[in-house]
Amino acid sequence: AQTVTQSQPEMSVQEAETVTLSCTYDTSENNYYLFWYKQPPSRQMILVIRQEAYKQQNATENRFSVNFQKAAKSFSLKISDSQLGDTAMYFCAFSRYGGSQGNLIFGKGTKLSVKP
């Protein structure tokens, strides 16, 4: 069975600084998807970034980038130039390749606060 672990329940960062959220996972599969989802207070969960395990290049979306270490089963999210709107719960998630990408196993989440 797959598991996803986020070891940082809460983090804070000053506006404009950089923060890294950690995620590790366990799976015996070779191909899969990894995601970071953002859940702002009282708003719906939205996708931040997606990584396909068979791609060695780390995914990047504007200020968001990942450090994907397949052998170590590590998938961290770096947020550069943090903004107040980045304040949210961040979930790391795993999905099997070839299945439905919405069939997700989530970590417990990291609550990120961006301070002015």
Place this chain on the structure above:
Amino acid sequence: DAMVIQNPRYQVTQFGKPVTLSCSQTLNHNVMYWYQQKSSQAPKLLFHYYDKDFNNEADTPDNFQSRRPNTSFCFLDIRSPGLGDAAMYLCATSRKGNRATEAFFGQGTRLTVV
């Protein structure tokens, strides 16, 4: 805007009284999911529909049922809610197959059991 809509946002039900939560989508996705998210916990998949095919997670209690009458709508039925069923229920959709997509989530329905 195309989206996933859940109604109601807040639902209060009595212990043991059946309750139905609804979800609709305008994305024309072929997969719809229901997740349960208890306070300070990770969302947990209850079941999903791939078109009309129902897929139940092994550890989803029998108390939880789902219906998908058409592509756009999906319902979560809780036959006899207990206090432990109080949670946020998230509906999500995705496309599987050609032009597969990630999951798109609704805002959730927060269920309180009294």
